[in-house]
Amino acid sequence: MAATSVVPLLPLETKHPSSTVLVTGCTGYIAGPTIERLLRAGHTVHATCRDPGNTELLARLVALPGADKRLKFYKADLTHVGSFDEAVKGCDYVIHMAAPVTLGKVKPGEGKPKLIDPMLAGVDNVLSAVNRAPSVKRVVMTSSISAICTTASDKPKPADGSVLLYTEHDWNTTATEDFIPYARGKTLSEKRAWELAGQQSRWDLITVCPSIVMGPTVLACDSSESVGAVRDILWPGLMWPAAGDIGLALVDVRDVAALHCLAMVTPAAKGRYIAHAKSTNFFNVTHVVASVFPKFWPARSLAPYWLVWLLGPLLGIGRDMLRALWGPAPDFDTRRTLSDLGLPGWLPEVDTWRDMILDMEAKKQIKMK
Template sequence: MAGVTAETRVAKVPLLPIETGHPKSTVLVTGCTGYIAGPTIERLLRAGHTVHATCRDPDNNVLLARLAELPGPEQRLKFFKADLTQAGSFDAAMQGCDYVIHMAAPVTLTKVKPGEGKSKLIDPMLAGVDNVLDAVNRTPSVKRVVMTSSISAICTTAADKPKPADGSPLLYTEADWNTTATETFLPYARGKTLSEKRAWELAGQQSRWDLVTVCPSVVMGPTVLKCDSSESIGAVRDILWPGLMWPAAGDIGVPLVDVRDVAALHCLAMVTPGAKGRYIAHAKSTNFFDVTHVVASVFPKFWPSKMLAPYWLVWLIGPLVGMGRDIVRALWGPAADFDTRRTLADLGLPGWVPEVDTWRDMIQDMLEKGQIKKK
């Protein structure tokens, strides 16, 4: 099977005319070592932009090597040190930037102990919004901020609101906000909700720059860096690929989107003049059981699930495989579904990467990076 090269990644979701025709700009991308940030930076560079990329250690050449290998890095990719919790740390990176894509945030569903949600997730997310947008207010050249939010800022489960009385499908929209997550129940979702609301509050206090947010569902697919600590990588490396869903998978819903679509939407939200408000990035609602069969369709030696495991069993053993009981409770049953018509219409994305391509390309990419072993 052919490798997932940079060309392959970009070709899956080609640059659109509005991207290639946009004036070359300088763009700050926060959290450049993140799972979504790599493909976004790759796309920006291919469109001819200059990227100021922030991370905690810009001198870590080993970690950043794959970014440095992207097209045009010598002239158009610059690394800066910044920390979400340090006021003023984004000022230097933001100087001369036309746009800011704020992606940096702690992303973890499994590594936070009870009682640590506020200090490890919620507070850093809020501090990051304050510090990044304070820097924007001090930087006259910035005209738009695109911020990565999440569908977890929209809802926790498919049952957060009642089904329509007329029997039509329940679709969450950009008008919905998560009202069920707390500091102790899915604190990541609570942090995403509060931090996005804080961003809208700060944006509304001025009129020089505007804010657009992108709310992705569960993001999978091939990325640029290895991103070993990513929840997405961990789900494949530690649960899916080792066969922990054989012979039975929990009835856990997965709202899915490809990382290349998410990167494209951030870039399109940046350059589309009429872009405004929130945009949902979501391709398909599926579940663990069906995912194993999609993977088996392209990797014949992979064993798909034969049956659904009972709730009590998944609730009992979930923490042993990195799945907290609050996650099991929230995601059990059909996944929430989302109305993305406005996203496609406003931003011009022609459609979504098919699920089979997402899993095939991601697993092949991880095989080539040595994160998993060939079966």
């Protein structure tokens, strides 16, 4: 069994009639496992990307079981009006995943043109295409916990001393064009989607808000933030002998794919759903990885803030990201997600890191120690 297939299809998925589904941004990190799952369930997938003629890039998607008969590629661009019209024709559902993801490489003043504007344009162009396609009955859109909060301290802790859990009712109010512009873009684009959905009644909208997504994917996704974090920071040992006190809110990409598919086929699904498995930090992650790969050296201590602040840009960690992530990660209430969509639970963190590292080693993105 392929690593991306370890989360079994649930009865609601296997009993759902075979449908035609548009997945935007098919070369993305989350899109690959989602397409794999849709094909496994018997659906036909229309997949968009900027260059469907790049057979080398798309080869791993083409090789998925069922792809030869039920996967078709279309050229589309988030910023081009009308470019999704052909892909959405005849589709019953749309899973909108395409969005720029850049966390630590945005220069001052680049947040709006590089991240925020393309995200908003993508929502406008995809949902405009949906409005012109009478067959579509539901849109599932990938948002982010970044649309819920920027840091663990975005709102005060409960007065009774209980754990602060963010919920689907929370919206990010602290990100700006210059401070975590990715989070600002995710917030504005999700709100824009809800605004457009409210202007009609033929199709309904569901959003999935994942935390930091890790785990094995289908394509190489060399430019993804997730692959880069393992390839450039974690696996080379830059968290040894000391790791910064950087909080990580984690979820496995295979669970995120499952939630998108379940949100699509669950009749009573409604609103926003948080995809989050565990809140941890880089220090603890190194020890989880070392428990599986004994030759990997875990961090021995926590590095001081001033040192990570100095070295952060060299590691690809922007200083605004460092300010946002330093200290405990935010935690989230996912009870509604699990109960409404029927996911039995979250994959263990150790499975996420083990399978991701083995997957990256197989793709020659890292060398085994």
